[in-house]
Amino acid sequence: MATVNKHYYKLAAGYLFPEIAQRTEHFLKQNPGLKIMRLGIGDTTEPLPPSVIEGLHQGVDKLSDVSTYTGYGAYEGEVPIREAIIRQYGRRGVSVDVSEIFVSDGAKPDSGNIQSIFGTDNRIAVQDPVYPVYIDTNVIAGRTGPFNSEKGYYEGITYMVCNESNGFFPSVPEKKVDLIYLCSPNNPTGCVATKDQLSTFVDYANQHRSIILFDAAYSAFIQQDDLPRSIYEVEGAKSCAIEINSFSKSAGFTGVRLGWSVVPEDLIAEDTKKGEINALWRRRQCTFFNGPSNVVQAGGIAALSDRGMLECQQMIDYYMENARLIKKGLQSIDITVYGGDNAPYIWMKTPKSMRSWDFFDKLLHEAKVVGTPGSGFGPSGEGFFRLSAFGHRENIIQAIQSIKENLKL
């Protein structure tokens, strides 16, 4: 008799974004024809830059000719795209070897799958609030106890609270932990860890032989030059950190699908030699994955060309101007806001300390704007709300206008 993986039943609720989609759909069914404005999901809206389009077309054309057609590629992605990624790191003074880069179909799969090369006995630590995938994938893998609905926590996970009093970046855990997920720029708070802040974690990890799983999917949005775009800008990180990144937001590849992970040769865990964790991830990818799409890789290479970088930067600037407008608009009606300066997310405090999902409904019903309840990212997100700067400018302006005019504060 086949049995199912019962850890799935521990999951507290549907994955956040399908839940939002359902509530929104329900509202639209009750109010047919109504136009709503979506600042919820962090989904790109602007067309791909011309250089990337060209790259993708070239990738397709190569497959039309017998002399240039290719079948299975390298499990880790082709060398040219790995080299292009390495050049990016080089611009920040970080040296990465081609054997350390694993190109994939996105940062979400990587940040979900990375836990699978570690033992189920590892104690994990996550920022609270944070992107739900880190927790959910560990629940499914059986690394947690049941969900404690009173606390909003899963038993067995160390939640590192990020709130106003610590500037939305936690201190290192007091309890010993083994795998530490850090997301910077943070989704949802839009907070970016400084070098000093990351250093405290790198030192902790090296001291305790813990491993940091560093999600840098929004690094391209960092404006301040002194903020680290990669954890490897911090000394000592190569022996204790895996970094995950993405083309989704920086190049508009949310639907095109491309990302990468860096698993340093120097990285070690308990009882492992240098190179061993790198080899484990390689084995994982060889066994469960068949490499990223060749067409998509051609687009990725174009995005990392000099011209592609310039064009992508314009797209990033566009979204960051949206972020500025949202932040300014909310501040003008005395809403407290965080983030948005070095990240495409604005983290607002709900008015009158409303609960996040209540504010979701209020914002949808009164202003016709869809956002993301902060509590969906963890209990410390309760009383907060995430607005996304991804959107067409006119919609952003309309949404802010509607919030200013229609939201009953």
Place this chain on the structure above:
Amino acid sequence: MATVNKHYYKLAAGYLFPEIAQRTEHFLKQNPGLKIMRLGIGDTTEPLPPSVIEGLHQGVDKLSDVSTYTGYGAYEGEVPIREAIIRQYGRRGVSVDVSEIFVSDGAKPDSGNIQSIFGTDNRIAVQDPVYPVYIDTNVIAGRTGPFNSEKGYYEGITYMVCNESNGFFPSVPEKKVDLIYLCSPNNPTGCVATKDQLSTFVDYANQHRSIILFDAAYSAFIQQDDLPRSIYEVEGAKSCAIEINSFSKSAGFTGVRLGWSVVPEDLIAEDTKKGEINALWRRRQCTFFNGPSNVVQAGGIAALSDRGMLECQQMIDYYMENARLIKKGLQSIDITVYGGDNAPYIWMKTPKSMRSWDFFDKLLHEAKVVGTPGSGFGPSGEGFFRLSAFGHRENIIQAIQSIKENLKL
């Protein structure tokens, strides 16, 4: 202290194809400039059909315009491609609902990941020999004991021997098993299960509440009309079977990456209701995956159009003519061969009962041809060797010529 997933260390050897690549590379280093002919990995070589190229270009163009650009898509793939897949099933009299189709980046990821929605207490059964991914992913998940190098088996797995005496299709296991992997057309033997043969497994599974994981990645190569292309052509399969399929071989998408799984609403396991396993796989895909690439899906839809189907059929015919030539060539030098009639794989008996890896070296050194050792697919593959019909016609002809002239029998 972080610890690794120690199940990885049970894996007997590197994944088969990297191992072949290494040995071949080593041979080429010793013999620089030598031309070798590759009939090893089942990798497509012919360019994509014009309709598919057009579809891919259109998919790219949509992303260049703000009015047609799309970001994140449905985790299960867009409805049009799911409907196109459903039409395929309809041609064989099989009815599948759109909610039952999950489009992914390939059959390999799906056949690797599918085990994760089941409990680690499930006893698995595999054909021997078979595609190594089914076993390796279960080893990594901890569903097996250690590798028994004497028997060539992992403890805790039920191996269903496929050999000459049973026509390379097994009887149902005597021992009770929970998850049964079946691959038809089989990789590597090229054997296709008849409806009656599949019926015995469907009946067994329904009787024991087991689940069949049916890999139909090569179904497009079946020539005989009375052989089932889908397990759902067999009555009762909807309540006990998940089917996995791919665009890799049928449309040349090995590098482009697209596949799908069917998880029927009627499927049940121990203590589950109808729809529950379907919902579990949906939750798995929502959490670990972000949908297949939108560009690639546009190519997939084109491949399933009437014109695309005709063009893809020509490509299949081309590879099947290769298969015929390989089979005929080997038979002309009195080598015993199986498969190749309804599958792109030729399963040959090694001359003088040589061990598979010894024959690999012999074939490489004498005929300069790379093939795949049968033992790499399981202990019952020992003494057999797989040749792949994927290749340019001239190379296939040369390879066969070289085998006929240079192989010392």
